Amino acid sequence: MQADLSPVIAATAQWLTRAYPASGGALASALCEVQARQAVTVAAWLRYPTRTDAALLGLAGPGGSARLDWVTGADAAAHDDEDDAHAWRTWVDEVVASWAACLLTDPELAGRAVAALAEGSHSTGTPAEFRRLLTPDDGDRSAAALLRHPDLLAPVAGLHHSQLLDRLPPGRTPIA
Structure with a gap:
Protein backbone atom coordinates (compact mmCIF):
# COMPACT_ATOMS: atom_id res chain seq x y z
CA MET A 1 0.00 0.00 0.00
CA GLN A 2 1.16 3.49 -0.79
CA ALA A 3 1.17 5.84 2.18
CA ASP A 4 2.90 8.65 0.32
CA LEU A 5 0.93 11.75 -0.64
CA SER A 6 3.56 13.05 -3.06
CA PRO A 7 1.74 11.97 -6.27
CA VAL A 8 -1.43 13.76 -5.15
CA ILE A 9 0.49 16.84 -4.02
CA ALA A 10 2.46 17.03 -7.28
CA ALA A 11 -0.56 16.50 -9.54
CA THR A 12 -2.84 18.87 -7.65
CA ALA A 13 -0.18 21.61 -7.53
CA GLN A 14 0.40 21.11 -11.25
CA TRP A 15 -3.32 21.42 -11.93
CA LEU A 16 -3.48 24.68 -9.94
CA THR A 17 -0.49 26.20 -11.73
CA ARG A 18 -1.89 25.23 -15.13
CA ALA A 19 -5.34 26.59 -14.31
CA TYR A 20 -3.91 29.77 -12.76
CA PRO A 21 -0.50 30.29 -14.42
CA ALA A 22 2.27 32.60 -13.27
CA SER A 23 2.56 36.16 -14.48
CA GLY A 24 6.07 36.52 -15.88
CA GLY A 25 9.03 34.35 -16.81
CA ALA A 26 10.81 31.37 -15.33
CA LEU A 27 11.34 32.89 -11.87
CA ALA A 28 7.67 33.83 -11.63
CA SER A 29 6.71 30.29 -12.66
CA ALA A 30 8.95 28.84 -9.96
CA LEU A 31 7.56 31.19 -7.28
CA CYS A 32 4.00 30.40 -8.33
CA GLU A 33 4.71 26.66 -8.22
CA VAL A 34 6.23 26.89 -4.74
CA GLN A 35 3.17 28.71 -3.42
CA ALA A 36 0.81 26.19 -5.02
CA ARG A 37 2.83 23.26 -3.67
CA GLN A 38 2.89 24.70 -0.14
CA ALA A 39 -0.87 25.29 -0.17
CA VAL A 40 -1.53 21.83 -1.60
CA THR A 41 0.80 20.20 0.93
CA VAL A 42 -1.02 21.83 3.85
CA ALA A 43 -4.38 20.87 2.35
CA ALA A 44 -3.32 17.27 1.69
CA TRP A 45 -1.87 16.84 5.18
CA LEU A 46 -5.10 18.15 6.68
CA ARG A 47 -7.27 15.96 4.45
CA TYR A 48 -5.19 12.81 4.99
CA PRO A 49 -3.75 13.27 8.50
CA THR A 50 -2.52 9.71 9.08
CA ARG A 51 -0.55 7.11 7.15
CA THR A 52 -3.70 4.99 7.09
CA ASP A 53 -5.65 7.81 5.43
CA ALA A 54 -2.88 8.22 2.85
CA ALA A 55 -2.76 4.46 2.23
CA LEU A 56 -6.52 4.36 1.69
CA LEU A 57 -6.16 7.20 -0.80
CA GLY A 58 -3.58 5.09 -2.63
CA LEU A 59 -6.10 2.26 -2.88
CA ALA A 60 -9.18 4.27 -3.81
CA GLY A 61 -7.54 7.03 -5.83
CA PRO A 62 -8.13 10.76 -5.51
CA GLY A 63 -10.75 11.15 -8.24
CA GLY A 64 -9.04 13.26 -10.88
CA SER A 65 -9.44 16.73 -12.32
CA ALA A 66 -12.59 16.36 -14.48
CA ARG A 67 -14.94 18.31 -12.20
CA LEU A 68 -12.32 20.98 -11.50
CA ASP A 69 -11.75 21.39 -15.23
CA TRP A 70 -15.49 21.74 -15.74
CA VAL A 71 -15.93 24.24 -12.88
CA THR A 72 -13.09 26.45 -14.12
CA GLY A 73 -13.94 26.08 -17.78
CA ALA A 74 -10.50 24.62 -18.45
CA ASP A 75 -10.18 22.55 -21.57
CA ALA A 76 -8.43 19.37 -20.46
CA ALA A 77 -8.42 18.17 -24.07
CA GLY A 111 -2.45 30.45 9.31
CA ARG A 112 -5.10 28.41 11.09
CA ALA A 113 -4.45 25.47 8.78
CA VAL A 114 -0.69 25.51 9.35
CA ALA A 115 -1.27 25.80 13.09
CA ALA A 116 -3.53 22.74 12.93
CA LEU A 117 -0.72 20.75 11.31
CA ALA A 118 1.29 21.05 14.51
CA GLU A 119 -1.11 18.52 16.01
CA GLY A 120 -0.83 16.06 13.10
CA SER A 121 1.64 13.37 12.21
CA HIS A 122 2.99 14.87 8.96
CA SER A 123 4.92 17.89 10.14
CA THR A 124 5.66 20.20 12.99
CA GLY A 125 3.77 22.84 11.03
CA THR A 126 6.47 25.43 11.55
CA PRO A 127 5.88 28.71 9.76
CA ALA A 128 9.26 28.50 7.98
CA GLU A 129 8.10 25.44 6.05
CA PHE A 130 5.23 27.43 4.57
CA ARG A 131 6.63 30.96 4.42
CA ARG A 132 5.55 31.66 0.84
CA LEU A 133 2.02 30.56 1.69
CA LEU A 134 1.76 32.43 4.99
CA THR A 135 3.75 35.58 4.33
CA PRO A 136 4.24 36.07 0.61
CA ASP A 137 6.37 39.04 -0.37
CA ASP A 138 5.66 41.37 -3.29
CA GLY A 139 7.52 39.08 -5.70
CA ASP A 140 5.44 36.09 -4.60
CA ARG A 141 2.20 38.03 -4.95
CA SER A 142 3.15 39.35 -8.36
CA ALA A 143 4.20 35.93 -9.66
CA ALA A 144 1.03 34.26 -8.41
CA ALA A 145 -1.44 37.05 -9.13
CA LEU A 146 -3.92 34.66 -10.75
CA LEU A 147 -3.27 31.86 -8.25
CA ARG A 148 -4.08 34.13 -5.30
CA HIS A 149 -6.96 36.09 -6.85
CA PRO A 150 -10.06 35.45 -4.67
CA ASP A 151 -12.57 36.05 -7.46
CA LEU A 152 -10.81 33.74 -9.89
CA LEU A 153 -10.39 30.95 -7.34
CA ALA A 154 -13.90 31.32 -5.88
CA PRO A 155 -15.46 28.52 -7.98
CA VAL A 156 -12.78 26.05 -6.86
CA ALA A 157 -12.51 27.30 -3.26
CA GLY A 158 -16.28 27.20 -2.83
CA LEU A 159 -16.53 23.50 -3.65
CA HIS A 160 -15.31 22.28 -0.25
CA HIS A 161 -14.76 25.43 1.86
CA SER A 162 -17.17 24.34 4.59
CA GLN A 163 -15.40 20.98 4.96
CA LEU A 164 -12.11 22.78 5.49
CA LEU A 165 -13.67 24.96 8.19
CA ASP A 166 -15.06 21.83 9.85
CA ARG A 167 -11.59 20.23 9.83
CA LEU A 168 -9.90 23.18 11.56
CA PRO A 169 -10.21 23.75 15.29
CA PRO A 170 -12.25 26.85 16.04
CA GLY A 171 -10.62 29.97 17.39
CA ARG A 172 -7.02 29.08 16.57
CA THR A 173 -4.67 32.01 16.38
CA PRO A 174 -2.94 32.15 13.00
CA ILE A 175 0.82 31.74 12.88
CA ALA A 176 2.45 34.92 11.63
Missing part, protein backbone atom coordinates in the same frame (compact mmCIF):
# COMPACT_ATOMS: atom_id res chain seq x y z
CA ALA A 78 -6.02 21.00 -24.94
CA HIS A 79 -3.44 19.36 -22.70
CA ASP A 80 -4.17 15.82 -23.83
CA ASP A 81 -1.73 16.03 -26.72
CA GLU A 82 0.97 15.22 -24.17
CA ASP A 83 1.54 11.48 -23.78
CA ASP A 84 1.11 11.45 -20.01
CA ALA A 85 -1.51 14.22 -19.71
CA HIS A 86 -4.30 11.91 -18.67
CA ALA A 87 -2.16 9.98 -16.19
CA TRP A 88 -1.17 12.90 -13.97
CA ARG A 89 -4.71 14.34 -14.06
CA THR A 90 -6.05 11.17 -12.42
CA TRP A 91 -3.97 11.98 -9.32
CA VAL A 92 -5.55 15.41 -8.81
CA ASP A 93 -7.62 15.53 -5.64
CA GLU A 94 -10.62 17.86 -5.94
CA VAL A 95 -10.98 18.44 -2.19
CA VAL A 96 -7.26 19.14 -1.77
CA ALA A 97 -7.37 21.59 -4.72
CA SER A 98 -10.39 23.33 -3.21
CA TRP A 99 -8.80 23.57 0.22
CA ALA A 100 -5.53 24.84 -1.30
CA ALA A 101 -7.51 27.51 -3.17
CA CYS A 102 -9.07 28.57 0.13
CA LEU A 103 -5.64 28.81 1.76
CA LEU A 104 -4.15 30.79 -1.12
CA THR A 105 -6.89 33.40 -0.97
CA ASP A 106 -7.36 33.72 2.80
CA PRO A 107 -4.21 34.41 4.87
CA GLU A 108 -6.01 33.96 8.19
CA LEU A 109 -7.35 30.58 7.13
CA ALA A 110 -3.88 29.58 5.91
